Amino acid sequence: MNNSEQLIGRLQPLVGVFLLIVFWELAFEMRLIDPVLLPSPAQSFQAFWQGLQEGTLWGDLQRTIVRTSISFAIALVIAVPLGILLGSSDKVYRTLEFPIDFFRSTPASAMFPLFLILFGSGEGTKIAVAAFGAALAILFSTAYGVMNARKQRQLAARVMGASRLQVLTDVTLWESLPQTFVGMRSGVSLALVIVIVAEMFIGSTDGLGQRILKSQMVFDMPDMYASIFAAGALGYMLNLLFIVAERRFVHWGGK
Amino acid sequence: MQALNTLLQRQPQAVADTVKPPRGQVAGMDLGHRWYAPGTHITIRGLDKRFGAHTLYDNFDLDIPKGKIISIFGPNGCGKSTLINMIAGILPYDRGQILFDGKDVRETRIGYVFQNYREAVFPWMRAIDNIRYPLKYLKLSKGEKDARIDKLVESFDVKIDLNKYPYEMSGGQQQMVSIMRSLVVEPEVLFLDEPFSALDYEMTQFLRDRLQKVFMEKPVTTILVSHDLDEAVYLADYVLLLSRNPTRVADFVPFDAPRPRTAETTLTPDFLRVKGHSLEIFQREVRK
Numbered sequence: 001m002n003n004s005e006q007l008i009g010r011l012q013p014l015v016g017v018f019l020l021i022v023f024w025e026l027a028f029e030m031r032l033i034d035p036v037l038l039p040s041p042a043q044s045f046q047a048f049w050q051g052l053q054e055g056t057l058w059g060d061l062q063r064t065i066v067r068t069s070i071s072f073a074i075a076l077v078i079a080v081p082l083g084i085l086l087g088s089s090d091k092v093y094r095t096l097e098f099p100i101d102f103f104r105s106t107p108a109s110a111m112f113p114l115f116l117i118l119f120g121s122g123e124g125t126k127i128a129v130a131a132f133g134a135a136l137a138i139l140f141s142t143a144y145g146v147m148n149a150r151k152q153r154q155l156a157a158r159v160m161g162a163s164r165l166q167v168l169t170d171v172t173l174w175e176s177l178p179q180t181f182v183g184m185r186s187g188v189s190l191a192l193v194i195v196i197v198a199e200m201f202i203g204s205t206d207g208l209g210q211r212i213l214k215s216q217m218v219f220d221m222p223d224m225y226a227s228i229f230a231a232g233a234l235g236y237m238l239n240l241l242f243i244v245a246e247r248r249f250v251h252w253g254g255k
Numbered sequence: 256m257q258a259l260n261t262l263l264q265r266q267p268q269a270v271a272d273t274v275k276p277p278r279g280q281v282a283g284m285d286l287g288h289r290w291y292a293p294g295t296h297i298t299i300r301g302l303d304k305r306f307g308a309h310t311l312y313d314n315f316d317l318d319i320p321k322g323k324i325i326s327i328f329g330p331n332g333c334g335k336s337t338l339i340n341m342i343a344g345i346l347p348y349d350r351g352q353i354l355f356d357g358k359d360v361r362e363t364r365i366g367y368v369f370q371n372y373r374e375a376v377f378p379w380m381r382a383i384d385n386i387r388y389p390l391k392y393l394k395l396s397k398g399e400k401d402a403r404i405d406k407l408v409e410s411f412d413v414k415i416d417l418n419k420y421p422y423e424m425s426g427g428q429q430q431m432v433s434i435m436r437s438l439v440v441e442p443e444v445l446f447l448d449e450p451f452s453a454l455d456y457e458m459t460q461f462l463r464d465r466l467q468k469v470f471m472e473k474p475v476t477t478i479l480v481s482h483d484l485d486e487a488v489y490l491a492d493y494v495l496l497l498s499r500n501p502t503r504v505a506d507f508v509p510f511d512a513p514r515p516r517t518a519e520t521t522l523t524p525d526f527l528r529v530k531g532h533s534l535e536i537f538q539r540e541v542r543k
Contacts, residue, residue, distance in 0.1 A: 152374040155345050159367040160440070161392035170388075174379045252378035252422055 039222045047222035048229055057211070057223075061230050064195055064208040067123075068238070071130035071191045072184075079135040079187075080180065083142025087176065088168060093143060104140055108133035108194050112202065126198035133194050134187035141183020145176030178246075178253040185242045192235055208234070296321035296476045297342065297444065302351035304337060311337055313501040315351070322474035326487035328533065329497030329505070330541045335480045336448055338502070342478065343367055343446045355444060363444060364393075366437030370449040372430040376421045382432045383417040389440045407439050410472060411465050427458030434462060438469060447479040451486065463490060467515050484537070488530045489516060496533055498540045506536050 021041050027033060028040040039047075051057025086093050086100075108129055115132070119125040149172045157171045199209025208231045215224040246253065291298050297319040304312040311334045319325055327335045340346035342353055344360035345367075355363040366389075369375040376385050386407070390400045408417065411431070421429050430450060437445060451459040467490070470477065481487040487494055488510055496505040510529045512520050520526055 150374045152369055152371060153377060156367065156369065156375050159343060159345055159365060160389035160436075161364075171377070174377070177379075252420060 036219065037221060039225065043222045044225040044229070047220075048226035051223065051226050051230075057226060057230060060206055060208050060211045060227070061234065063206045064192075064199065064231070064234065067126055067195045067199075067207065068130065068188070068192045068234075071127045071195065072134055072188050074127070074131040075134035075138055075187055075191065076184065078131075079138035079183075080142050083139045083180070083183075084146055084168075084173070084176070086139065087143035087146025088172065090147075093147065100136065100140065104136040108190070109197055112198070116202065121203045125202055126195060126204075129198060130191040130194040134191040137187040137190055138180070138183040141186070142176060142180045145179025145183075146172055148179070149175030178250045181242065181246045181250055181253075185239065185246070188238050188242060189235060192231075192238060196231060291318050292320075294320050296356060298352075298354050299342070300352045302341065302353065303349040304334070304341065305349055310501045312341075312348070312351075315502060317495075317504060319476065319478065320493070321356075321476050323492035324470065324477040324479060324490055325493050325495050326479045326481055326491035327495045327497065328481060328484060328487045328537065329502070330499050330537070333497045333500055333502050333540075335497065338497075339446050339448060339478050339480055342444075364440050364442050365444045365446065366440060366442035367446045368430070368434050368437050368448065368450045370452055372426065372433045372453070375433050376429055376436070378421050381418050381420055382415075382424065382428075385421065385432050386417070386435045386439055389436060393440060403439055403441075407435055410469055411435060425458075427454045427462070430454060430458075431462060431465075434466065441473070442475060445475050445477040447477065449480050449482060452482060459486075464515070466490070471514050484530060484533060485521065488526060488533060489521060494529065494533050496536050496540070499543055505540050506533070508533055 024038075024041050028035065028038060048057070086096060111129055111132060112125070115125045115129045119128050153171050153175065154167050157167045162170060195207070196209035196212075198204075199207035200213045204210040208227055212224055212227045212231070215221070215227060295318045297317075299315060299317040299319075302312050302315040302317075303310075327338065329335055337346060341348045342360070343365055353360065376382075377388065380388065383404070387400065387404060390403065395403070413431075413435075415424065415428055417432075421432060424432070430453075434450065451462060454462070463486075479487070479490060481490075491510050494506075494508045494510060496508065497503070498505040508529055510525070512523060512525055
């Protein structure tokens with residue numbers, strides 16, 4: 001009884017996937033939508049599989065992964081130290097809060113033309129805009145985490161003899177880590193979004209964004225769905241990766 | 256002994272009332288040269304603390320004897336925690352001087368136990384590493400550090416696995432870790448800010464017993480804030496009763512029942528007398 005309940009519990013998430021595919025298949029069979037626009041799940045899956053096998057989808061996926069990773073890494077290296085600096089001083093924070101919040105609220109895609117002028121129409125712009133968007137998300141989260149570190153833990157360290165710097169490294173940084181991870185998770189999602197958009201509209205010959213747009217233009221719908229699915233899977237995997245990392249490195253978070 | 260106690264009890268007011276600053280000096284400015292009783296550890300002179308327009312402490316004097324447990328008890332808002340935080344150096348004061356055997360707080364090894372253990376221990380460290388943490392600020396070899404910890408673990412008679420993380424422990428166990436962390440440096444002064452108020456009765460008794468045991472092995476000047484008069488008297492060598500603010504010393508009551516004290520101690524005439532007297536003063540202060 002208990003075992004079968006557990007099994008049902010585990011299978012529950014798959015039910016949604018199953019329902020979606022059944023619904024899709026039905027829509028296809030009943031010709032609810034023009035089959036040219038909506039191919040069958042089997043056709044789409046075949047396109048996905050072939051794309052991976054033959055390597056062109058795989059190659060585009062790789063390009064997108066590399067671009068997203070580089071932008072995220074740049075964002076991380078810039079934003080975490082700045083966030084700590086920003087969060088550890090009330091005065092600095094209050095001075096810079098408005099401009100940073102303003103830029104964070106500015107859609108990163110609005111910066112494309114500006115970055116095109118600065119970095120040209122090559123790789124640089126795509127990575128720079130994505131890094132810009134991700135960095136602001138991480139920066140704010142890190143600063144927020146540092147500012148909201150439990151005062152009593154900092155006092156506890158001070159009373160034991162810690163210097164200001166030691167309070168920062170031994171307490172405040174650890175305290176801010178859960179928030180930093182929240183920022184990293186939204187930062188990497190944002191970086192992926194921006195990279196895909198940039199691949200669509202800023203002179204690209206590869207990458208998932210470019211592939212989606214190209215297959216739409218030539219009406220290769222199975223390949224378009226396959227590419228969209230690849231982008232979705234990538235986003236999902238990145239999120240999952242960060243959740244696992246978070247559990248590993250911030251095991252005390254929320255407890 | 257009684258004479259000394261009476262002296263200690265009277266002394267803070269006596270200083271304020273009778274000792275006039277030498278001619279040519281502004282009252283209270285020459286804080287370092289006033290007389291204090293033998294056996295005094297901490298001297299507080301001319302302490303002022305304001306929160307906005309509200310004066311909490313105004314020219315407050317107090318002497319705290321060495322190697323004794325002092326329980327602080329008083330009406331709500333009289334500044335019990337404020338006082339120990341100022342002594343412990345985690346809250347600034349507006350004027351005055353607090354010295355430990357003539358040293359200031361940064362030159363003194365102190366242990367501090369917070370009421371809220373959840374936000375005092377470091378959840379990213381295992382319990383044992385929490386306890387070890389303050390040792391990094393002492394110049395000890397690794398062997399000496401290990402020996403300190405082993406000794407402490409032994410005298411606390413710890414039954415739980417100290418390799419757990421704090422969030423895997425009960426509240427009482429976390430507070431025990433916090434208390435052990437404060438004791439591992441062998442502090443000159445130990446501050447306890449309502450350390451048991453969030454714990455269940457069984458754990459409270461356990462921790463009180465352990466504290467008494469450690470204290471009997473090596474007496475350390477201890478300042479305990481308590482909102483429970485029974486507990487305040489039970490643990491104390493002196494009960495410091497504070498008035499409504501601006502806060503004054505309402506009384507400094509000695510209680511010299513032998514240790515280890517047990518449940519029976521709370522039934523002795525001496526205990527009841529000290530508790531009754533303290534309660535009387537407390538109620539007088541509350542009504543003011």
